[in-house]
Amino acid sequence: MFLVAWALAGLGAVIGSIFGNAAGKPGLLAGAVVGGILGVGAAVAALTKLQWLSPGDRRGAFVGGICGFAVAAPIAVANLHTPVTPVLICGLAGVGLLLGVGVARGWRRSS
Secondary structure, three states, X not given: OHHHHHHHHHHHHHHHHHHHHHHXXXXXXXXXXXXXXXXXXXXXXXXXXXXXXXXXXXXXHHHHHHHHHHHXXXXXXXXXXXXXXXXXXXXXXXXXXXXXXXXXXXXXXXX
């Protein structure tokens, strides 16, 4: 789950930044953020389709993945001069996805 979220969030950010580049630097950054969020959504959908993620965990996984990506995005932007850091930092989307699932399961148990 971690690797799927990492790969798809990173791929979404790259594709989004390519499309957003036509609008200049602000468009590049906005495209990367939107693409990353769509990548997290694609990861959640793929994981659910593969039955690696239960349908009850989708919301927690999506919110957690977006939170992880939100932490990763400013770090990646600040380190664009290094090729490795932006790639590695997208792993925070995977960490966030896993944490989101854990938190959602904890909330369901306490209800």
